[in-house]
Amino acid sequence: MDPLLLALWGFTTPAVFLTLLGSVVIGLVIGAIPGLSVNIAVALAVPLTIFMPTEQALVMLIGLYGSGIFGGSISAILLNAPGTPASAATIFDGFPMARAGLATKALRISLVASVFGSVFSIALLVMLAPQLAQFALRFGPVEIASLLFFTFLIIGVLSGGSLMKGLLSASIGMALATIGSDPMLGIPRFTFGSTSLMDGLTYVPLLVGLFALAEIIEEATKGFSKTAQKVELAAEDRAANRITRTELKMMGVPMLRASAIGSAIGILPGIGATIASFLAYADAKRSAKDASRFGKGDVRGVAVSESSNNAVVGATFIPTLALGIPGDAVTAILLGALVLQGVTPGPLIFMTAPGIVYTIYFALLLSTILMGVIGYFAVRPLAMTLRIPKIYLMPCVALVCVAGSYVARNNIVDLFVMIGAGVLGFVFNRTGVPVAPLLITFIITPPFEEALRQALTRSQGSFAPFLTNPVTIGLALVAILLVLLSARRERALAARASAEKAADDGDAKASEGRA
Amino acid sequence: MNAPRLLGIVFAAAALAFLLVLVPDLGDDPFLGGGGFYTVGPTALPYLAGGLVLLFSIAVALEAKPAGSADGAGGGRLGLGLLFVGLTLAYALGMLVLGFLAASILFLAAVFALYRPRSWIVATILAIVVPVAVDAILRELFLIPLPSGLVF
Numbered sequence: 001m002d003p004l005l006l007a008l009w010g011f012t013t014p015a016v017f018l019t020l021l022g023s024v025v026i027g028l029v030i031g032a033i034p035g036l037s038v039n040i041a042v043a044l045a046v047p048l049t050i051f052m053p054t055e056q057a058l059v060m061l062i063g064l065y066g067s068g069i070f071g072g073s074i075s076a077i078l079l080n081a082p083g084t085p086a087s088a089a090t091i092f093d094g095f096p097m098a099r100a101g102l103a104t105k106a107l108r109i110s111l112v113a114s115v116f117g118s119v120f121s122i123a124l125l126v127m128l129a130p131q132l133a134q135f136a137l138r139f140g141p142v143e144i145a146s147l148l149f150f151t152f153l154i155i156g157v158l159s160g161g162s163l164m165k166g167l168l169s170a171s172i173g174m175a176l177a178t179i180g181s182d183p184m185l186g187i188p189r190f191t192f193g194s195t196s197l198m199d200g201l202t203y204v205p206l207l208v209g210l211f212a213l214a215e216i217i218e219e220a221t222k223g224f225s226k227t228a229q230k231v232e233l234a235a236e237d238r239a240a241n242r243i244t245r246t247e248l249k250m251m252g253v254p255m256l257r258a259s260a261i262g263s264a265i266g267i268l269p270g271i272g273a274t275i276a277s278f279l280a281y282a283d284a285k286r287s288a289k290d291a292s293r294f295g296k297g298d299v300r301g302v303a304v305s306e307s308s309n310n311a312v313v314g315a316t317f318i319p320t321l322a323l324g325i326p327g328d329a330v331t332a333i334l335l336g337a338l339v340l341q342g343v344t345p346g347p348l349i350f351m352t353a354p355g356i357v358y359t360i361y362f363a364l365l366l367s368t369i370l371m372g373v374i375g376y377f378a379v380r381p382l383a384m385t386l387r388i389p390k391i392y393l394m395p396c397v398a399l400v401c402v403a404g405s406y407v408a409r410n411n412i413v414d415l416f417v418m419i420g421a422g423v424l425g426f427v428f429n430r431t432g433v434p435v436a437p438l439l440i441t442f443i444i445t446p447p448f449e450e451a452l453r454q455a456l457t458r459s460q461g462s463f464a465p466f467l468t469n470p471v472t473i474g475l476a477l478v479a480i481l482l483v484l485l486s487a488r489r490e491r492a493l494a495a496r497a498s499a500e501k502a503a504d505d506g507d508a509k510a511s512e513g514r515a
Numbered sequence: 516m517n518a519p520r521l522l523g524i525v526f527a528a529a530a531l532a533f534l535l536v537l538v539p540d541l542g543d544d545p546f547l548g549g550g551g552f553y554t555v556g557p558t559a560l561p562y563l564a565g566g567l568v569l570l571f572s573i574a575v576a577l578e579a580k581p582a583g584s585a586d587g588a589g590g591g592r593l594g595l596g597l598l599f600v601g602l603t604l605a606y607a608l609g610m611l612v613l614g615f616l617a618a619s620i621l622f623l624a625a626v627f628a629l630y631r632p633r634s635w636i637v638a639t640i641l642a643i644v645v646p647v648a649v650d651a652i653l654r655e656l657f658l659i660p661l662p663s664g665l666v667f
Binding site for chain 2 (some may be wrong): 041048051107121162164165167168170171172175177178182184185187189190213216217218221222224227377388391395396398399400401402406407412415416417422423426427430431432433445447452453456458461490
């Protein structure tokens with residue numbers, strides 16, 4: 001049977017369909033709860049997928065990813081606290097709408113925009129990924145090593161507020177990836193005689209620690225919140241909460257622009273949905289004829305934020321599938337899960353495992369449809385999940401973290417790796433160092449080392465092929481340009497901050513003088 | 516000294532130890548060899564990674580804003596976070612002795628006892644139901660062996 005039909009047929013089996021349905025529901029719930037992000041949901045699901053067939057595993061992770069981002073908008077709108085960082089920009093207009101008794105309308109707009117953004121990026125994925133993979137098939141070790149090193153630089157540069165912190169995080173990921181057997185000769189490195197470390201640091205406990213445990217430790221420092229949030233949607237005026245045609249018309253073009261921005265951001269590795277939503281929001285505000293309503297409950301504000309963050313979902317799969325380079329932290333987790341299943345993403349996947357590619361396409365599309373249907377009818381029950389106090393939730397999630405990290409290899413060493421990664425993730429969060437570059441670099445370092453050493457073996461140790469290769473030169477120029485632009489932006493921000501501080505100090509002194 | 520600067524200094528020190536002690540030790544291994552045809556041996560990437568960590572950690576330490584400025588998330592009591600890390604460590608070690616189920620129940624009970632829930636009834640139910648459910652799902656549904664412990 002044709003791989004396309006075979007992949008589609010796979011979704012008719014009860015196990016696969018129910019897994020998709022369940023993961024969409026769980027993704028919506030986890031996304032809605034502030035403090036439990038999509039990353040945590042996907043990270044906690046990976047240990048379970050090890051024991052599933054590849055199709056079912058993919059469907060589970062993709063279902064959680066797509067719906068989790070929309071779920072984040074629920075608490076952003078109702079509580080002024082985003083369930084996931086990607087929904088932070090939704091607060092600007094979503095929460096004022098909720099305070100004006102239009103929470104249901106804001107949630108519905110968020111749902112429409114999320115579905116729009118997702119479908120837009122899935123279409124882009126289907127069109128672009130095979131073309132990019134076709135181009136990448138011409139790559140040899142020199143080009144692959146250059147591309148992966150370029151990825152290292154670009155995720156460091158673009159992933160966070162500080163250029164140096166992003167690059168530090170990426171470097172630590174590279175250093176951690178050197179633990180275990182050397183990929184060319186199998187020589188143990190930094191294993192300290194432990195056979196458990198011969199395969200390197202295990203991926204599952206590392207990501208569970210970095211994302212889930214780090215967040216739980218953060219909540220622990222606040223003593224785990226004991227209060228239940230009060231959310232009441234039943235009293236709202238139903239007629240006022242219907243989306244009108246005029247509103248749909250008003251949102252159309254901004255949503256299209258936001259989806260394009262989200263997709264473009266998604267293709268670049270390491271940036272993620274949070275930055276996409278802020279950029280799209282700023283773009284919508286700048287390009288609007290009347291921007292006076294933005295920040296006070298404008299439907300366009302909610303629409304652009306949500307369509308852009310969901311447009312990242314499909315687009316992140318373009319570099320993941322075509323080049324084997326994860327687009328963000330979640331696709332890094334997915335890429336690792338695929339490797340655990342014996343599937344290696346990269347340009348060859350379109351030839352060696354087209355069924356997997358089609359399964360990913362269908363899983364993305366079907367999870368979007370299910371998200372739309374479930375999200376529409378279950379807005380009110382989903383809002384109820386916000387009432388769960390953290391004191392009950394977080395310790396139970398910690399238990400799942402421990403169980404999930406242990407079951408990956410049945411090895412107690414993995415639990416210590418998970419706890420160590422949790423502490424590292426917590427320290428990173430506290431010091432403003434982004435975690436995603438560490439995970440992405442950890443994943444791309446082994447193929448980078450392999451390609452680099454293959455290239456140098458072929459050239460008998462000469463770096464000349466790197467200096468004369470057009471792909472390498474092109475990527476180096478882009479990297480230099482990005483580093484310079486990023487450094488310039490940071491200097492400008494620092495100058496503006498010090499000017500504002502000086503002005504504030506001046507004002508304070510003046511008022512003291514008057515007093 | 517603010518947290519990012521301290522982080523930069525700690526990672527710079529760790530990178531120096533990595534580059535000056537751990538990586539050369541790897542090169543001294545008599546079994547390493549690597550073959551004369553390999554111009555880049557197994558120590559090349561660790562040197563590169565360690566060098567990059569050193570470089571960027573120094574940069575982070577130098578660029579860190581003065582103490583008291585908002586840099587990264589904050590708030591809360593660090594002691595409570597450390598307490599939770601300690602409990603999780605004890606839980607991981609306790610699993611080997613007591614087994615998954617008993618260690619999990621004790622872990623949740625300890626967390627609830629120390630962090631004070633709103634309702635003791637809900638906490639008690641959760642401390643029993645969640646471990647039993649996770650244990651049943653993993654053992655029965657996914658057929659994953661969990662530690663049975665030395666005691667039971």
